[in-house]
Amino acid sequence: MNFNILTLFMLINYLSANFIYKDSSKNHFSTAINGVVENYFNKHNERFDIISAAENEFHFDEIVNGIMKTTNQTVRITELLPDEGPIIAINESTIFLFENDDVFISYLHFIRFSTNKRNIHILFFVPNMTTTTFFLINKKLGIPCLRLNSFLVKVKGKLVLKSFSRFSQPNCRTQKLKAINYFSETNLKWSSSQFFLDKIDNFQGCEIIFGGFFRFPTAYGELQENKTIKITGYHVDLINIIAPYANYTVKISFSKRRLRKRRFDVFISPPLLLHHVQKRHHFNMPTQAIHYESVRTIVPPGESYTSFEKLLLAFDKPVCNLIIITFALAFIVIIILRFCPRFIREFVIGRNVKEPALNVIIAFFGLGQTILPRRNFARFLLIMFILYSLIIRTAYQGKSFEFLQKDMKRKGVQTVKDLYDKNYTIYSVKSLQTEWKTADIIKQ
Template sequence: MKFLKILIYFEISLPIFTLTSSIFHQQSSTTSISTAIVSICEEFFINNSIKFDFIMYGEHSRHLSDVINGVLKKYPKNSSIIIRDMKNFGNWNHILNDSAVIFVKNSTYVHNFNRHAKFKNLYPKHLKILFYIEEPTAKILTKFSEFTTDIPSIITSEYFIINSKKFLQLFTVNHFADGICNQITPTTLNIFFKTSRKWKWELKNHRKFLNFHQCPLTILESYGGALNIESLNLELFACLKAHKSQFCHDLRRNLTKAPNLKLRGLTYELFELMAKTANFTPKYEFLPLSSKNKSEIYVKIWRIPFNTDDPFMHLLMPIYPYEYIIVTTPSEYYTNYEKLLLPFDVTTWILIIIAFLTSFLMISLMEIFHKLSNLRSLHSSFVNVIQVIFGNSVKRPPRKVLQRVVMILFIFLCLIFRTCYQNKLFEFITDEMRKPPPRDLDDLFARSYNIVSYLEPRMFFLLKQKLMPRKKNKTVHVDNQHKVLKFFCANYEDSTAKLGFFMPKSVLGYTNTMCGSPATILKNFKFVDDSMNFGITRNSILYESLSEVIEKLNPSGIIQYLINYDSWVTYDKFDSAVTKVPRILTFNDLSFGFVLWLAACGISVVGFAVEMTEYKMRIAIKNMIGVVVFLSSVKWRFL
């Protein structure tokens, strides 16, 4: 009977004990999981001043409130937390603006997130995503490569906390683990034991490794970009652009094996430095991205706007302002009639005419006021001025000393001007000279130049949106760069063609090579497109790694030296065509003659004042004498 009571008591107590222990175990498990996630948030986000969101997808997670309370309790002021509860996948656009801790039920949610999520800011924010997955570890590892293939390019790193009975595993993905190139491999960063609530190793902010184990990185480059080639003849030029032979195909596949070619430029110099630091093998190619094996990882340099949403590219860093220039055909030649007015500029011609007219008026006025009764003095003064201008002798020199001084100064003035004019005119007539090239963009359009460009999307946008909206000049587009160069060079010697070639500055060397002579650059035109960036394609694992390499190179000043456009050694150091502009005389060249003219003006003014004063005094004295004589005659009559 006593045994029966004990058995009944045990049967009643066992479910209660089991339920109590289960509840205690769940609470303990929940507490340990929240402790682990809070410690990761502290190390990965809060200590690095990274803003982050708490997001839950699917069913409500019992750990979310504990984690949020733990973070807010520990860091009430240093954390910026936005809580989102997304129960479906219908509203993925613009759901993230910062890094995030995401609670999901299974790996399906991770896969959908990586495939469909979009973000507000693509540049320059670099996001980190931490997933807590309640699905058991064994099931996740079998599908790891599936849901980590399409990681959004803006995400620097994705981390995964995977739950199991006794511990939590913190994972990430690598593409170069133990030298296995281009293969996604799950890597365990740390293990958290639920019973002791401790990490197996010290929890540290994980940074991607910099050793690529000599794995090849394909550097894709477009023709005319930042990767430059010296000793490029026309045959190799056509070879890079066309698909004609196996040799050309092999050349485009690997430029480093091309004979007699030397790679230079920003892409080459920078990636050679980065290859030594990060231990990878750079392979330079001119092939388009679509023709390559999807399993490879590429680094491409291209003119990508900072805020672009390109699904194939992951922006790494701005490289340099991409400078565009306008190359024009040589200007027209001067005709002999146009050369008659070339020796002096417009201002000097106006001053010379003013000087001659002023001298003529001064001499004439002095003649008139010296002999008021002689009206022919005006004619004689005009004849004297004309005689002096043409270098003849003065037939009727002035009789007064003051007038002769003014005439001598005027003769010196004419001698200086006439000698300068004759010498410059002889120089211009005996030499063929072109008119000055257009000064700026407005002058280019005022002379009815047509703009030539090739059909590259970014250049087409710049032409239509930035340069041509207020102009009526025709824009000629040719299929590709090689054709537009041939078209431009075919009309290069035709001075009536009036063509302006809008192109990147890096293409100037090819233009000079194909045209056979240095090109004429529009000097006062400089258009800089601040959109040249490194782009990483296909996989974002390179993003943080290459960023760290650049951060290490920055303090040395190497990056700043390389991104300086003018430091690109010899390739872009082609001189512009020197148009022989005639040396036109200006006011500064004839300043001595104008000093003589001012002296003559001063003497004339003084002389004119003296003449007027003398004339008035003579009239006054004459009147006084007349009055005295009249009064004297009247007096004698009365006497």
């Protein structure tokens, strides 16, 4: 009797422990997904979808209820039926909840992802997903709009977020499934704030092959001094500028004509992509294509200088400052000599010179000296100053004559900011207003 009671007690204990374990595991799933919604979906999406299968044996009610309590965004919940015929169009960020990969694959054939939206985030929760299913789904999602997707799976009893990395060392041409975040069942928190692997954020130092066509000014060959040809241009400069930030090395493979056997990672020329280029190009495509078009702004020239203003433009500001300093030193010396002994003043200025300041002005303008100093040193100083003044006057007269012959204008606006600061009225054609309506210059 006691043995039967003990056996029954052990059986009840085992069943209750197993039920608690399953219930706890379900709670961990719910908490993990709620963490992704709270820390990422709420911040990056105004609305998102939740899609699951009606035949799931694993109950997702608690997970869905937890998400609805966590988020403040608009959520659309869809339960798929096995015999449902219409195609399900996915055009928002979506959370897929499926019991296993077999169930998910059975529904995958009538799920279509919209190519009109950009920056869609996809979170797959399929606990026991196999590696084969990973690659099958990744192939299905190899379209430009699905920039970010992650898989929440259970690995060795732990919840892990995984995503595909297109470029990873040591083989940069092999797609790899990479763990990007771990959920702690002890602290009930994710180990980091990264929930999706950005495809173009870090290329892991891999070599990226850029293809395109030579077309000035976007890409063209420039002959160097050492007789080699360097490929440069707007597109090439942009590629090289981004390289250190995106952590990739550049390989340029441009050509003058379309070559069908070349393979590129990124094709940046306007003509249509070749068939074999599309797959790699789509994988690396960012949220939207980089498009630019030159907008030519025509502004009126600056105002013309008046004749009087041209007389003041012969010398640059530093030259004018040096001339002023020379005059200032001359007058300071004359003032100091007034307080010096008489023999010093006569040695420097001359005994017969009564108005030395007036002599300085007369010498500078090239007028005749009425009284010349008698001492040799005083005469030497006067001759040096006359030569200095002659050089300055000649340079000034020549430059002033040149300026008077020209139609010189003031410096016009150099940047768009100058247009704003000086309150210019901007006129543009209607087509430009429509195409560039979000640009600051059009708003102004």
